[in-house]
Amino acid sequence: MAQITAALVKQLREKTGAGMMDAKKALVENDGDEDAAIEWLRAKGLSKAAKKSGRTAADGLVAVQVSADGKSGAIVELNAETDFVARNEGFQKALSGIAKAALETDGSLEALAAAPAPDGQGSVDDMIKRMIATIGENMTLRRSAKVSADKVASYIHNAETAGMGKVGVLVALSGSGDLEDIGRKIAMHIAATSPAAATTAELDPNLVETEKRVLTEQARESGKPDNIIEGMIKGRMQKFFKEVVLLEQPFVMNPDQTVAEYLKGEGATLNGFVHFKLGEGIEKAADNFADEVASLTKGS
Structure with missing residues (x-):
């Protein structure tokens, strides 16, 4: 034990x-x-x-960048220790350059770190190390991604400045219609609902299995017969999928239709999406205020 x-x-x-x-x-x-x-x-x-899904416990910014032809987009998260640094013009200029550099990579973090630095001195990783030495605060190039399609739309929620903020979304679409407008609406929906995957098939199997175990345990505590419990679990799993699967979610701009129905009606097909929420999944130790005061007054 x-x-x-x-x-x-x-x-x-x-x-x-x-x-x-x-x-x-x-x-x-x-x-x-x-x-x-x-x-x-x-x-x-x-x-x-x-x-x-995790406590937001890191500062910094998320930046998005779409290519001139609108067919590819990159998204990058650069963390800093404080919001003060994230609001710094130098930090924001560097992140904008890093996001542009990400467009020239395969989207992986490793490729971006090794890419030529926007300031022309070494790699992106080298530039970040110089920023750390200059500003005196730790920074981390945490993640990056890239999508491509007939059209890539981007959205920043509560933008700190052009193309960057605390929440960023890229949506890749193909088809007819005004894909820029359609994509932006879907991106806004994603920022509001935080779907775990585009389709049920793309959901993390561990997430599905964990949810099923929890729902099974809850259903069994009802004391109902097994055949009733089986139906309860099936119904609750369907509800779970509608909550976390993008194409099955009610569209925020018209809850009477799902996202899939909206896209079909507009003649568009979803090719993929990326959603970064600053600091998602990172935990930062919270100091105990009483202990902090005690340590400051110790020996006085």
Whole structure:
């Protein structure tokens, strides 16, 4: 049996919003396995953060760049320690150059880091190291991606400046109609709903299996017969897919139709999308205010 420490309990509470005793019991029941404890809390209906994909705990900006012919687009996330640095004109100019450089790569982070720096001195990775030395704050080129199609549309939610902000989306489309307008509307929808995948087939199998286990456990606690439980699980999984699969989601600009129905009506086909939310999935340790004050006054 793993040792269940106060620190483990505190960490689980912060991630799920569960009560102290519930968090401790979840860890005890799952031999200290945090992921299993989170799933256990969800199944018991005790987690207040069941849908969270991660806590936004890093500053910086997300930038998008679309090629002149509109057929390809790149998206990049550059992290910094503080929002103060992210608002700096030099940081933003560097990120804009990095996003343009990403258009000339295959979209991978490795290729972008090795690409020629926008300032002409070494690689992108070299430039970031120089920025760190100059500004005195750590920075990380966290991720990048690239999409191509007949038309690529981009969207930045709450833009800090042109082409960059906290949330960025690229949508790749083919077909007829005003693909720029269609793509922008789909990109805005994605920013609002954060779909996990374009289609059910593209969903992470682990995500699907975890959801099914949680729903199965919840259904069994109802005490109903197995044949009824099977129907309950099937119905709840269908609801889950409508929540997280882009093409099955109700279109935010017309909830009476799905995204797939909207695209079909416009004569457009979705070829892919990328959605970056700044700091998604990164956790930053939160200092205890009382401990901080105590450390400052110690010895005074």
